[in-house]
Amino acid sequence: MSEESALVRSLRGAVAAAPEDVPLRLHLAELLLEAGQNDAAITEVAVALQHAPGDEKARELMGRAMGAPAPAPAPVQQAPAPAQQTPTVNPAAPAQEKPADARPGGFDWQAAEGEIRDVVPPRFVESPLRADGNDDPGDADAWEVDAPGTVRLADVGGMQDVKDRLEAAFLAPMRNPELRKLYGKSLRGGLLLYGPPGCGKTFIARAVAGELGASFLSVSVNDVLDMWIGNSERNMHEIFATARRQAPCVVFLDELDALGGKRSRTQHSGMRNTVNQLLTELDGIDAQANEGVFVLAATNLPWDVDLALRRPGRLDRTLLVLPPDAPAREAILRYHLKDRPIENVDLAKLAKVTDGLSGADLAHVCESAAETALLDSARTGTVRMIGMKDLLGAAKAVVPSTEAWFSSARNVAMFANEGGTYDDLLAYLKKRRKL
Template sequence: MSDESPLIRSLRAAVAAAPDDVPLRLHLAELLLQAGRDDEAVSEAAVALQHAPGDADARALMGRAMGLPQEPTTPPAPAAPDPRVPGAPRPAEDPRGREDFDWAAAEQEVGGIVPPRFVDGTETPLTVDGLGDDPDGADAWDVDAPGAVRLADVGGMQEVKDRLEAAFLAPMRNPELRKLYGKSLRGGLLLYGPPGCGKTFIARAVAGELGAGFLSISLSDILDMYIGASEKNVHDIFETARAQAPCVVFLDELDALGAKRSRSHHSGLRNVVNQLLTELDGIAADSNDGVFVLAATNVPWDVDIALRRPGRLDRTLLVLPPDATAREAILRYHLRDRPIEAVDLGKLVKATEDFSGADLAHVCETAAETALLDSARTGTVRMIDTRDLMGAARQIRPSTDPWFAAARNVATFANDGGMYDDLLAYLKRKRKL
């Protein structure tokens, strides 16, 4: 806003960079209240209460911004004797019990800002086995509608896109050719590579290319303390996908969901893998048509070999750290809403080779923290520049290095069936062998 004071503008930028800092947000709310911007002060106080529901300062500021009667700050007068008990003092009146204040109206006023602390009790109650009273458990799984994210939205990584098109997408898009060559819609794709390199984003882009729903599943969604419940969850997930086909089922952290049964000491996990194998095969012929299974893992060597047999997750794709084009796109994305000036992206891209997408986000966050602290010390907001970003890049080591150190041994000495040929070629090209 053009009429804002420089201090308020500075505090807004600081709060945007550190949204969890409750005292900083309350300081901004106090200044807004002093400037007569009561509604904005209420909003900031409400966000502070979301982070710290019991904060007395936030509650007091919210009350002042809403014009509520304030409790006296002077010590209360001695309680008058209670006429019901001879010689006993009269109980002090609780200011929260005032009958002249409409608490229901106040609740409605901030209802769109502060979410309810507790549910209203209308949810389906759990039965004694913890599975709920809904006879159709598949309804509990929400499938995201076909999204707008496409492979064109993935910056760079052209080699990954080409492999996806050749090995997975082209047969799906051409039903006549698929019929001519006898290619079924069964089977899935396993994405593997260092952490933080965009495997989940690529899976969503594949769903967008296919115009399919997206159902993301992790270990915490499946495991249950009751015997047989975990296997039922796996079955319900695939039943939901079959009912809402075309649908992409994305199994995140497959090494946790489908760990090698020979190494698992917990019968529940072994049963989950067995159920997962059954669902991948399909209960009946062609029952999985229109269900596209994608999985991601950082450690494919820990995945049960049975999951990679033909008809299951029989294709693999190595997702490497973003190339120069992808790094530039990622950096632009994470700097888009931050105050920057004269940033030399080309220089920064060269300095961040082998950085994952998560590492690049960390670089931008660290540079923003540096500029924020300088602004707080000097009282003047300054922009993020190349020096801040290069300094952050020098402080951060690529998180992909430990992964390549472990993967090198596996690719060199345990490359059964040529599964890691792509990884070996990359290591030779980068002279990491």
Template sequence: MPTDPPDAPDDAANPLLASLQRAVEATPDDVALRLHLADLLVEAARGGEAVAHLAAVLQRDPGSSRARELMATALAPPAPAAPAEPDPTARPSGFDWQAAESDLGEVVAPMFAESSAQESEVAAYDVEGSRITLADVGGMKEVKKRLNAAFLAPMRNAELRQMYRKSLRGGLLLYGPPGVGKTFIARALAGELGAGFMTVSMADVLDMYVGNSEKNVHELFETARASAPVVLFLDEVDSIGHKRSRMHSDHMRSTVNQLLLELDSVASDNEGVFVLAATNHPWDVDAALRRPGRLDRTLLVLPPDLEARLAIWESHLRERPVAGIDVKKLAKATDGYTGADIAHLVESAAEIALLEAAESGTVRMIGQADIEAALRELRPSVGPWFETARNVALFANDDGSYDELLTYLRKHRKL
């Protein structure tokens, strides 16, 4: 959800601006207060921050002439700097190198940091909090139902969990086309559980030196265990969990083996570590990763349904100067578009309005025509993914892993 711009670094030197920033955060719908803050930000040559506040004012009060004037000022290019005056005390162009060398004395040799090819410094893995919950995820009822069964219901009902001997171990593999919100869902689950959130791209774990990738995987899980309860989100898991039969490097095979050991928690306890992994290519993930106790459940995340698209449109249009936007019509017109596609459409529409305002000198609102113009240019990005997925669902689904995907393809006539 969009938030107000953060305080500028020099607000400590300007207590009035800092005070107004806090007041606006406390009462975001106070148009007069936002307008006053924007006016002061423009005077302080902080037009970039002022634009966001003025957009919020125009969304609430489209007829505000003062907001439009300030927006034009904030968007105007800075005046060219005056040429510097010559320094009358500057020395003439000649330079006495011999005198300079005698002043320096003994020359100190340059210093270089010593490094070893056997060692690689690994960045610490951060555990964050999450302020969003599944209530912030529009639509996706089937996804929420599966998450409730896998994580939420056992976590919230300790007595039932003990009676049914339901473990909190194991993980869930989210798969689907890119841009459908797999990371957002994982973060929302952490907020729903009240757990910490760790997100790691497998590119951050892999290391060129033998042994370091395995060490990084172990350190990652040790941090997660020490921070339990925590949702550990492994993005692009296929980059490290690729099928070992297709690997030509013993180094990569041993990295996959280390990941399997950590998921099995042979030497440690993974209780309270909720492992979610995401991939666009589940057919490339090693089958051993999907055995019981590891990533033993799969969840297909598809392009957003109508309810979800409506929420995504409203989220991306919020805090922008818009007028005459038919969100319901746009949600219906964007069937098959991902959340990332919709974000791109809004950015493109804003770009159209901004360029016109910059050329004409007159600030105007983002309208339906701008978004429809962007729609004519941008098509859904998931076509190539469904082409590959269709072949997998039809010809490589012997164990039924892709039955859910097959049902979707038939329902939407993509076979």
């Protein structure tokens, strides 16, 4: 018995080193079966059947481990079996009397599968993909569409200029179809939000969807690009097809400079074809079939966006989203401090000293101040509140993340402002004396 146990242990080690060696695993299972360890044998055979579903020895071992009767021998002239003998399958029985999953020998494989389902989980739970990596070319409902949200423009602190421009250029015509018809205002075209990173472009897009009572479909470059030829274009089409079915729906194209970069700088034909497909979908926004589909896009690098995307009827409305103003900074700070232990915090003063910081920078200020208070409490053993000293120290240590963006944008606004595209940016830079 000890020799057999040592052999089994050795075989277990060999199987662990070569898990796909089916004959070796079956040999182990056979030894386990002979030792009366049926459950362990079932586990090993089940794994072997995953690697080699048609292996006859594996099926035979599974049958033995599950207690199936031995296969009936060929019919010969013999005396009737005693009454107490285990019955065998009658070769002369009609074929329809066999269980649906029966195999020669009378073993019910469907029942066996149910027995081992909890022992060895299935290796695959998805349908096999086609050769091009897709399982259903027409399954546009696979895209996640968020239900109409509760976020409104009133939830966006400050930034009144941005709200006013959104209302005039986008929201008022959308919400007043009668006035739109009276004044001949076209719904054709979308809205491009641009500005430094971390200033709330995505949040504003969600607020617009909330104002319209529309579903929200966020799209990034990872959702569209595919390694298979033609799939990126199809993904782009399916996104808009989904939005049309879910109308009213806001399609939000995040990082448009990556999704719709200038084709003149793109060497890969697949990327150029994807931009072409996006142009085709945008051209259909005013068609009857696309009623209720509103397109918003955001980018930190508008000068890298293909010019064709910004022609009339496409993303022809442009809105600059700058770092939050004082009321917005106060609202952001209040939001990030509301669930933290604070005392004697002057938000107005804090908003004043954080001028120029983005929303992401302000969140970092609150996080750093909380970290300082936490470490101090850990050192002293006395829990203390977060105070103005912590917040002012954190604000002083944070370098505005927008500075690098403004350094690049300054050159564009001064020397590449064709048609007044960046007049808003130029005015802001002059006001801030950044020119």
